[in-house]
Structures are given as structure tokens and as C-alpha cells.
Amino acid sequence: MIRFDNVTKRYPDGTVAVDSLDLTAQTGKITVLVGPSGCGKTTSLRMINRMIEPSAGSIWLDDRDTSTIATHELRRRIGYVIQHAGLFPHRTIVDNVATVPLLLGTDKKKARSDAMDLLERVGLDRGFAKRYPAQLSGGQQQRVGVARALAADPPVMLMDEPFSAVDPVVREQLQDEFLRLQDDLGKTIVFVTHDIDEAIKLGDQIAVLRVGGHLAQLATPADLLARPADAFVAGFVGRDRGYRALGFSEGQELPHHEEPTVRMGETVPAASEAAEWLLAVDGDLHPQGWINVEQTAGREVTEELLYRGGTLATQGGSLRAALDACLSSPSGRGVVVDEDHRLLGSAQLDEVVQLIKTEPRPSLADPTDQTGQADQDGADHRVSGATPATLQKGPA
Numbered sequence: 001m002i003r004f005d006n007v008t009k010r011y012p013d014g015t016v017a018v019d020s021l022d023l024t025a026q027t028g029k030i031t032v033l034v035g036p037s038g039c040g041k042t043t044s045l046r047m048i049n050r051m052i053e054p055s056a057g058s059i060w061l062d063d064r065d066t067s068t069i070a071t072h073e074l075r076r077r078i079g080y081v082i083q084h085a086g087l088f089p090h091r092t093i094v095d096n097v098a099t100v101p102l103l104l105g106t107d108k109k110k111a112r113s114d115a116m117d118l119l120e121r122v123g124l125d126r127g128f129a130k131r132y133p134a135q136l137s138g139g140q141q142q143r144v145g146v147a148r149a150l151a152a153d154p155p156v157m158l159m160d161e162p163f164s165a166v167d168p169v170v171r172e173q174l175q176d177e178f179l180r181l182q183d184d185l186g187k188t189i190v191f192v193t194h195d196i197d198e199a200i201k202l203g204d205q206i207a208v209l210r211v212g213g214h215l216a217q218l219a220t221p222a223d224l225l226a227r228p229a230d231a232f233v234a235g236f237v238g239r240d241r242g243y244r245a246l247g248f249s250e251g252q253e254l255p256h257h258e259e260p261t262v263r264m265g266e267t268v269p270a271a272s273e274a275a276e277w278l279l280a281v282d283g284d285l286h287p288q289g290w291i292n293v294e295q296t297a298g299r300e301v302t303e304e305l306l307y308r309g310g311t312l313a314t315q316g317g318s319l320r321a322a323l324d325a326c327l328s329s330p331s332g333r334g335v336v337v338d339e340d341h342r343l344l345g346s347a348q349l350d351e352v353v354q355l356i357k358t359e360p361r362p363s364l365a366d367p368t369d370q371t372g373q374a375d376q377d378g379a380d381h382r383v384s385g386a387t388p389a390t391l392q393k394g395p396a
């Protein structure tokens with residue numbers, strides 16, 4: 001566990017890069033620091049291994065105040081990966097990876113053979129071992145950077161925009177491999193990025209920072225998307241753009257659960273007999289809108305009672321549509337329909353976010369997808385039966 005306790009960093013010129021930061025990065029989890037340029041991400045990260053010293057407050061590694069740990073001991077326990085890998089240009093790949101174990105006195109033969117194993121682990125052919133960094137692509141160099149940080153088997157890894165300098169396709173591969181590796185290794189990771197897509201994909205929890213080094217929100221990806229703490233966070237996660245910045249893949253089989261319904265014309269059951277929100281459907285199982293059971297118990301289900309504030313996700317459509325459906329639904333459950341807009345069930349936000357995190361997103365680099373226009377696949381179908389209709393904010 002890494003814990004920031006009221007940490008402030010003021011640089012000599014007076015710039016406050018980090019302001020009274022309280023934050024805990026849990027053991028074995030990935031904590032992502034995300035935010036606009038200059039919000040203090042890198043400063044926060046570098047204070048953990050004391051490359052930068054805090055001006056006030058303390059940072060704890062498990063039960064020890066890091067200011068009481070000698071820097072060489074601290075850094076042995078903390079791997080560090082940066083954007084351009086930071087490899088030593090005149091050392092071979094295998095020697096780059098073996099750097100720290102050799103410094104720590106590991107036998108040369110063992111250090112090299114461990115390094116070869118690590119290269120394989122990060123997805124690099126052993127044939128690269130004798131090359132020099134300049135003979136590798138950017139993505140390959142990043143893999144070596146990760147292997148080198150892992151070589152001393154530190155329980156903690158700090159990663160500062162490690163995948164930012166490579167093209168979107170390679171970046172996606174590196175992210176997927178990184179998550180697979182983390183599944184095996186269970187390191188405590190603090191990961192810096194300015195890219196909210198990457199934060200959602202990789203983070204177990206996400207800390208959104210705003211300029212001035214203030215923590216705007218610390219939350220799981222699902223919570224961040226569902227309940228942004230303020231307008232700044234909402235803007236940053238793309239809520240105001242209908243999540244258009246988040247390019248999630250299509251053709252997904254959405255997990256869905258049976259959703260209790262009430263038909264138009266039937267009586268709304270007593271509050272004690274139903275969930276808070278009940279989905280109203282017509283005779284052909286076309287969703288019509290949500291009913292607030294507490295407010296309408298005992299009344300006949302009519303148009304006037306319907307809350308239509310939710311989009312529909314079509315089975316096999318995009319994950320973004322599914323996310324929209326969950327987030328726009330007053331019940332928090334996203335309505336999933338078939339191609340004829342008949343109800344299949346409802347999707348849970350947590351499950352959709354899990355899919356987003358594990359599925360490749362080929363549209364990441366699609367520059368045309370920034371318009372805020374509705375998807376072709378059902379993202380903008382409102383809960384109103386078979387035909388799309390205008391979104392209404394409350395009961396009609």
C-alpha cells in the first residue's frame with residue numbers, strides 16, 4: 001500500500017504542483033493518476049520514490065514513512081518505467097534488463113538468464129537480447145523498459161505514461177499484455193496517463209487531478225463514469241460529449257439479466273413488492289419507460305407515469321451504447337434489446353465496464369468519431385418502444 005498523507009509540493013519558484021493530496025494506492029492493484037497537463041501527476045509519482053521530496057505531508061509505503069527509508073533501499077522496492085523507456089543506448093537489451101540485479105550483486109549468468117525469461121514474459125523474442133535499443137521499435141523498447149523495471153521483482157511499480165509514445169495499435173497491445181502480466185504478478189502499481197481511455201482500461205481505481213495538484217475524485221472506473229464528482233470530472237471523462245472520446249468496440253455479446261417488468265395498463269405493485277424502478281413494456285415486450293414504484297404504487301401504468309430517461313443497448317451493438325444505457329437509466333440498469341427492440345434483459349454497469357476493460361478497442365484512433373452524433377447501432381434509441389423518440393427528463 002502507498003498512502004499520500006496531506007502531501008504538498010511547492011517548487012522553489014513558488015509553483016504548487018501538488019496540494020494537500022490524500023490518496024491510497026492499494027496493494028496489488030493498479031491506481032491511475034489522470035488529468036490535464038501540468039496537474040501534478042509526474043510530481044506525485046516521483047515523490048513516491050523520492051526523486052522529488054515533498055514540501056509537506058508524508059508518503060507511506062505499507063507501515064513506513066518513506067522519508068525514513070534510505071533512497072537506495074526505497075528504489076530497490078520500487079520499479080520505475082517512463083515514456084521513452086529510458087534504456088541505456090550502449091548496452092544490449094539483455095544487459096539493460098539485467099542492470100539492477102547485476103548492481104545488487106546477482107551472479108552474471110543468472111541475471112542474464114532471468115533477463116531472458118523476462119523478455120519472453122513481456123512478449124519479446126529472445127532473438128532481441130543481443131541487439132541495442134536503437135535497433136528496436138518504440139513498442140519493443142517500451143516492453144524492454146517494463147522488463148527492466150520488473151527485473152528486481154519490486155512489489156511496487158511506478159509507470160509514467162509508459163505507452164504514450166507509441167502508435168494506438170501498439171499501445172493497445174502493450175496495454176493488453178500489461179494487464180495479463182499484472183494478473184500474474186499482482187504488483188502495486190501507480191500509473192500516470194493523461195488519457196482517460198487508458199485510465200478506464202487499466203485502472204482498478206482512478207485519481208483525477210486538476211491543475212494546481214488538487215484531487216478532484218478518486219473512484220473505480222464504473223463510479224467515475226456513473227457519478228463524476230463535479231463538472232470538471234464529468235468533462236474530463238467525456239460525459240458532456242456523450243462519452244464520444246471513449247471508442248469502445250462493437251459486436252459484443254452483452255451479459256444481461258432478467259429485468260422485472262410491468263405492462264402498460266397494469267397496476268404498479270406496492271413498493272414492498274418491487275425494486276425502486278420497474279421497466280414498463282408494451283404487449284410485444286418493447287420497453288416504454290421506467291416507473292418509479294414508490295411514487296406510483298397502486299396506479300395504472302400510463303404514459304404520464306413513464307420516465308423515459310434511458311437509452312437502449314442493442315445486443316451485439318457497441319459497448320459505448322451499453323455504457324450509455326446503464327448510465328442514462330434511472331435504475332442504473334441498462335436496457336438490452338434485440339434487433340426488433342424487444343426486451344432481452346438488463347445489463348449491470350460493473351459488468352459493462354469489465355468488458356470495456358478487457359476488450360480491444362480498434363476505434364481508438366478513429367478521428368471521425370468526435371461529433372457527438374448518435375451511433376448507428378442503437379446508442380441513441382430512447383426508451384419509448386420500437387421507434388426512437390425524444391428524450392424526456394422526467395415523467396411526461
Ligand SMILES: Nc1ncnc2c1ncn2[C@@H]1O[C@H](COP(=O)(O)OP(=O)(O)OP(=O)(O)O)[C@@H](O)[C@H]1O
Pocket residue numbers: 011012013015016017035036037038039040041042043044194
Ligand atoms: N522543477 C520544477 N520547477 C518548477 N515548477 C515545476 C517543476 N517541475 C514541474 N513544475 C510545475 O509543476 C506543475 C506540475 O507538473 P507535473 O510535471 O507534475 O505535471 P503533469 O501532470 O505530470 O504534467 P504533464 O502531463 O504535462 O507531464 C506544472 O505547473 C509544472 O510546470
